[in-house]
Amino acid sequence: MSVLGGAALVLAGFALFVLGAALGHHAARRQHEHAVDADGARTLVHTLHTVALAAAPLRAGLTPDTARRVVRRLRPLLGAPALALTDAAVVLAWDGAADHHREQLAARLTGLPRTGTFPLSCDDEGCPVRWGALAPLTADGRPAGVLAVFATTESTAHTRAVEAAARRLSLDLDLAGLDRVRAGAHEAEVRALRAQISPHFIYNSLASIASFVRTDPERARELLQEFADFTRYSFRRDGDFTTLAEELRSIEQYLELARARFGRRLKVTLRIAPEVLPVTLPFLCLQPLVENALKHGLEESVERSVVTITAEDEGTEARVVVEDNGVGMEPERLRAILRGTAGPATGIGLRNVDRRLRQVYGDDHGLVIETGVGAGTKITLHVPKFRPGIQAPPPP
Template sequence: MSGIALAAAGAVAAVLLTVGFVLGRITARRGRGPADAGLGSPVERATFHTLHTASLAAPPLRAGLTGETAARAVGRLRPLLGTEALCLTDRAEVLAWDGPGGAHHRDRVAGLVAETLASGRSRSVHTDHADCPDDSCPLRWAVVAPLTGEDGVLGALVAYGSRESAVLVRAATEVARWVSVQLELAELDRSRTRIVEAEIRALRAQISPHFIFNSLAAIASFVRTDPERARELLLEFADFTRYSFRRHGEFARLADELRSIEQYLALAGARFGDRLKVTLRIAPEVLTVALPFLCLQPLVENAVKHGLEDSAGGCRIVIAAHDAGAEAVVTIEDDGVGMDPEELRALLRGERPASSGIGLSNVDERLRQVYGPEHGLVIETGPGAGMKVTVRLPKYRPGVHPAV
């Protein structure tokens, strides 16, 4: 991601240097009118105009290169270049055209871009009378620049002008690079979404058949002796599975995650009875904080496993969440058998079989991806000393919000 970010910064800087220079010259020639007073120098105004126009073109391109996104972006891109016409293509056809001349030039674009699609290099060409029989048409010269992505050349940007211009060649090439960066970021967004979906599927798979079987067996045991308790547990089981297997939203509210955890613990309590004791200490002001979906439940499941399933005695689990300024801090602590720190480090590095800790390693990796490496799990443990897991959640992070 850092390489792409640097490429994006470089492309934007190049666009500003090239296009800002062109617009600055035009603005300087026109002079400063009364409406422009107090808005800075011509170059400063041109730079602002370029940044604003680029910001309007970026969102549709971040959705990929399609007819719809190209149509929304091309009208924003043409002012960056100041050309008579501009079109965007994929490898097969023209996706969008902005400006005059489309009626008789559009059908000839495929021939213009064929060499660029094959070589991946920009080129400039004259459109002679055979290509454009309309003597009044201003489109007499074109710059064809490739649009690239992870899979190579995806299409082309074609900028039309009335005369040959070395500055336009450079500007069109740099704008095409900027567009290419947006398309690469779109692909990264899609890849990230696929990765997140795979990680959530892995966490769902960890909700083991044994847990489902044991939960249903525990519910069944109350059907004759305590029908009302069986009914309540069955509703908890239905809500828990419905939430865990929902199909939308990468993030959830802390309140929703805690509610799911309560349902999980109610089902575990039906199985283990008085051996499992749970304490919740939740500050109301952090309940609306967003966090990755199914982020806490695997940590609680790990506490139950190491506190009860691997121990002959009972276990107390304490789940706490408190306000820490810009962050919400969640801790999950048990007094179970604990773990050797070296074994834990190997598990988090992925050096242990997935069945030994897919939950901990998965949650740790997701937290680092969303919030940065400094927000991974903090785990305190030792043989016979129980385990305490701390999660630090920034209250506000761009792009992190629960599904509506």
């Protein structure tokens, strides 16, 4: 209850016209306060948005180019004649007037500068810069550089503003470090997947191709082209994502090489809805699942292997299923594989794909695996059709 509302209860014996006047005055005052609050909120939102835009380039690291973009956007917000950004050794960017003061700023980078102000000497009587305020930038808790603001006279407001801005820029430098760690981890995971492309598969594929050289040279040529295209795609280095169409094309090449070896023992059925072919998904996301199906369906069984790959449209998502009629496994062993406790080099592909899907789309988008001893294996994944920031590179 408001203060005036409480007063109305205490003064309930007053005449009705006095109470009405009081409430009317209160309503008018609240309306004015709401208008002022709304203006303040809009100003705050605009300021935060501007600072976020200014700091965003640092997600790519602290370089002359990113520093130049930061100070260009940040200086109008601080209302200063000049603004500069440095790393631990040199001035990376200066925006505004009086850049002849660069050397004086660079001289202060020795050691570990702290937030503070300092005077500037200048022989130019018309120079608008006579003092500076600086605040250190950090990345992962270590000194990374300095943000400095310059003006004609000393201002506490400028000092506080540059300190607050430096904290915000340091946050983006920390995020840049996390991005590098994540990119390194992703690259390691992709290397692990590439390493999982069994040397035995490569050897057997080349042996199968060689067996056709004399009896069916045209078939050998076709298989060799499939092998070249498959390895080119699997070992490419451009981009973390691909399209479902590209991934399925690589899988078809993989399966064509497998057919050359296993002949009629392998039956593959593909049911692909055309509308989901452009969907973007992590690179080398499906191939390990198909390799797992062949491993449990052919290499561990003497019976005929049936592998079915389905991709369907489910509204905002694409549903992809890889199913085989192989030997399957015990559910507890499957859980150990996904936890990474099943032993070295066991189930790297399944665990890797499951982890990458969860990292990109969230825990509710991990692999759904149904299996049992002698019951085959069915692996299902759901991929969002659109997710901001996720885009496949253009086809070669």
